[in-house]
Amino acid sequence: MTFFFEVLIGGLLAGVMYSLVALGFVLIYKASGVFNFAQGAMVFFAALTFVSFVERGLNFWLAFAVTLAVMIALGFAIERLMLRPLVNQPQITLFMATIGLAYFIEGLAQGLWGAQVHAIELPIKDVPFTVAGVNVSQFDLFISGTAGVLVIALAAFFNYTRIGRALRAVADDHQAALSIGIPLERIWAIVWAVAGFVALVAGLLWGSRTGVQFALTFTALKALPVLILGGFESIAGAIVGGLIIGASEKLAEVYIGSSIGLNIGTGIENWFPYALAMVFLLIRPEGLFGERRIERV
Amino acid sequence: MIYREAGQFKTTYPEDQQIFPIRQDRYAMAAILAVAFCVIPLVASDYWFTAILIPFLILSLAALGLNILTGYTGQLSLGTAGFMAVGAFAAFNFVLRVPGMPVLLAFFLAGLTAALVGLAFGLPSLRIKGFYLAVATLAAQFFIEWVLIKFGWFSNYNSSGVISAQKIVILGYEFTTPRSKYLLTLCIVALLALAAKNMVRSETGRSWMAVRDMDIAAEVIGIRIFRVKLLAFAVSSFYCGVAGALWAFAYLGSVEPAAFTLERSFQILFMIIIGGVGSILGSFLGAAFIVLLPILLNVGAHYIPWVARDLLSNLELIIFGALIIFFLAVEPHGLARLWQIGKEKLRLWPFPH
Numbered sequence: 253m254t255f256f257f258e259v260l261i262g263g264l265l266a267g268v269m270y271s272l273v274a275l276g277f278v279l280i281y282k283a284s285g286v287f288n289f290a291q292g293a294m295v296f297f298a299a300l301t302f303v304s305f306v307e308r309g310l311n312f313w314l315a316f317a318v319t320l321a322v323m324i325a326l327g328f329a330i331e332r333l334m335l336r337p338l339v340n341q342p343q344i345t346l347f348m349a350t351i352g353l354a355y356f357i358e359g360l361a362q363g364l365w366g367a368q369v370h371a372i373e374l375p376i377k378d379v380p381f382t383v384a385g386v387n388v389s390q391f392d393l394f395i396s397g398t399a400g401v402l403v404i405a406l407a408a409f410f411n412y413t414r415i416g417r418a419l420r421a422v423a424d425d426h427q428a429a430l431s432i433g434i435p436l437e438r439i440w441a442i443v444w445a446v447a448g449f450v451a452l453v454a455g456l457l458w459g460s461r462t463g464v465q466f467a468l469t470f471t472a473l474k475a476l477p478v479l480i481l482g483g484f485e486s487i488a489g490a491i492v493g494g495l496i497i498g499a500s501e502k503l504a505e506v507y508i509g510s511s512i513g514l515n516i517g518t519g520i521e522n523w524f525p526y527a528l529a530m531v532f533l534l535i536r537p538e539g540l541f542g543e544r545r546i547e548r549v
Numbered sequence: 550m551i552y553r554e555a556g557q558f559k560t561t562y563p564e565d566q567q568i569f570p571i572r573q574d575r576y577a578m579a580a581i582l583a584v585a586f587c588v589i590p591l592v593a594s595d596y597w598f599t600a601i602l603i604p605f606l607i608l609s610l611a612a613l614g615l616n617i618l619t620g621y622t623g624q625l626s627l628g629t630a631g632f633m634a635v636g637a638f639a640a641f642n643f644v645l646r647v648p649g650m651p652v653l654l655a656f657f658l659a660g661l662t663a664a665l666v667g668l669a670f671g672l673p674s675l676r677i678k679g680f681y682l683a684v685a686t687l688a689a690q691f692f693i694e695w696v697l698i699k700f701g702w703f704s705n706y707n708s709s710g711v712i713s714a715q716k717i718v719i720l721g722y723e724f725t726t727p728r729s730k731y732l733l734t735l736c737i738v739a740l741l742a743l744a745a746k747n748m749v750r751s752e753t754g755r756s757w758m759a760v761r762d763m764d765i766a767a768e769v770i771g772i773r774i775f776r777v778k779l780l781a782f783a784v785s786s787f788y789c790g791v792a793g794a795l796w797a798f799a800y801l802g803s804v805e806p807a808a809f810t811l812e813r814s815f816q817i818l819f820m821i822i823i824g825g826v827g828s829i830l831g832s833f834l835g836a837a838f839i840v841l842l843p844i845l846l847n848v849g850a851h852y853i854p855w856v857a858r859d860l861l862s863n864l865e866l867i868i869f870g871a872l873i874i875f876f877l878a879v880e881p882h883g884l885a886r887l888w889q890i891g892k893e894k895l896r897l898w899p900f901p902h
Binding site: 287333334344351358359360362363473484520522527537539547548 | 687815
């Protein structure tokens with residue numbers, strides 16, 4: 253039983269990592285109706301930029317500030333050069349543009365900083381401790397705390413500030429938002445900058461786990477099932493979805509493989525979350541917390 | 550002046566319904582086919598066949614398949630490469646396990662197998678829409694990759710999962726030279742493109758487009774959405790499956806599941822974006838663009854000596870990404886639309902008013 257709980261908790265904490273990336277997606281989708289495929293590339297770019305500054309002698313906070321400035325500049329540049337010409341295009345066009353953006357950022361990151369693998373040292377000790385016989389990693393708890401703070405802050409931002417309400421209006425309908433005088437350009441720039449900040453946080457935490465390398469861009473693929481499970485528009489959904497995916501993925505890998513007796517458990521983590529999310533979708537097509545769409549002719 | 554349909558009267562229904570109603574279009578098409586079938590085999594070198602023409606044709610076919618699903622039916626799919634993999638491995642297994650299996654029949658059956666798999670993964674499309682469906686098709690991509698790697702039966706227990714495509718023998722003639730493989734690929738692609746063109750201008754295609762434009766409205770006017778969507782998934786996967794089989798048999802010779810990753814799916818998606826979503830011609834233009842672009846960039850880089858090799862591949866990514874954004878911003882309907890605009894201009898030239 254202890255083993256079961258250890259697997260479960262390990263899975264839940266891994267799920268929080270997915271949620272962190274998914275949060276960036278939700279943010280942009282909620283605010284601009286764009287499904288931002290480049291989020292994974294942004295995570296990679298942020299982590300790589302940060303690490304390169306640290307390796308050039310900047311201290312942690314200075315590097316963090318400089319990278320944040322770079323991410324904000326990137327957000328503004330994306331708004332100016334990519335989104336503005338695409339106002340009022342169908343969502344699918346915007347989605348495809350973000351795939352192009354993902355390529356661009358990947359090339360830019362590696363062109364600027366090289367393609368070597370870097371390690372990030374975060375000032376947190378990774379000493380596991382024991383609660384009721386179950387090993388818990390301190391580092392994982394720190395990640396969960398960070399995710400919790402981010403979620404509360406973002407939820408408050410969306411619900412209680414003027415900009416937050418403007419963001420939701422823009423997501424509903426570009427044209428209607430423009431016509432009541434919401435400055436679309438500025439709103440988009442802000443939301444992409446915030447997404448850049450989330451990407452930076454996710455990049456640091458993922459990077460300290462796995463090393464800063466190209467594989468970080470695949471975190472986007474890990475976050476997608478979390479997203480469709482939780483619903484694209486819901487910050488809470490990103491967290492709950494992450495927890496469900498993380499826990500069930502680990503449990504499935506450990507238990508399905510061994511119980512059938514075949515050695516099929518290995519390597520299922522690539523598709524199992526997707527299959528799980530699809531089963532959920534068949535029952536609730538807009539995800540657990542997504543907004544129900546009423547379609548009219 | 551040259552491109553004008555004035556004076557071409559249609560006096561019978563068949564004349565009105567032909568694929569290319571304008572005479573100049575018919576001549577142009579005939580000229581293109583003549584060049585592709587007669588001139589190119591005589592003048593092109595082996596490098597052109599193996600490095601450019603064959604992959605171009607095969608990827609056009611895959612793009613055509615994706616265009617049927619995404620461009621005409623509006624169901625965004627990110628699992629194209631997965632269906633190509635099904636086709637490649639199915640063709641290999643049909644030839645391997647059924648004695649005396651003709652290669653062309655194996656290609657056909659490989660297409661059907663891919664169509665069946667496509668049907669299975671198209672089932673959720675009834676309830677799931679838009680991006681949710683796109684992510685669901687990613688499940689197909691990853692699941693197929695995993696199955697092909699995990700179960701050795703599919704690759705005949707090759708330790709690294711590689712299949713070596715058998716020789717292509719049709720009626721005793723063995724297709725070994727690049728030239729003959731090119732001609733075989735060209736025949737198959739031309740036939741399937743003709744079929745696709747006819748499908749999209751028939752009732753089937755019109756119901757696909759109705760579902761694309763607004764599926765609820767389509768349902769209201771009596772189109773059976775479920776059947777139409779599934780048909781699109783099946784036809785699209787059939788095209789991708791045949792493309793995958795050709796990829797293994799006519800192009801690479803030996804392939805592994807890693808040849809059909811998500812990267813490939815995106816590559817094909819880009820082809821239809823750049824070429825033109827919802828256009829048969831666009832599939833070919835887009836494929837040509839995506840196949841030629843890296844080669845041109847490579848050649849171009851030779852003339853700029855200060856570009857380092859590792860920088861070059863990143864530069865390629867950057868230019869590629871920027872071009873996609875540029876195309877979407879400037880002309881969301883792709884190269885095919887530019888061609889259409891050009892034709893319109895030609896009709897009016899030299900008197901634009």
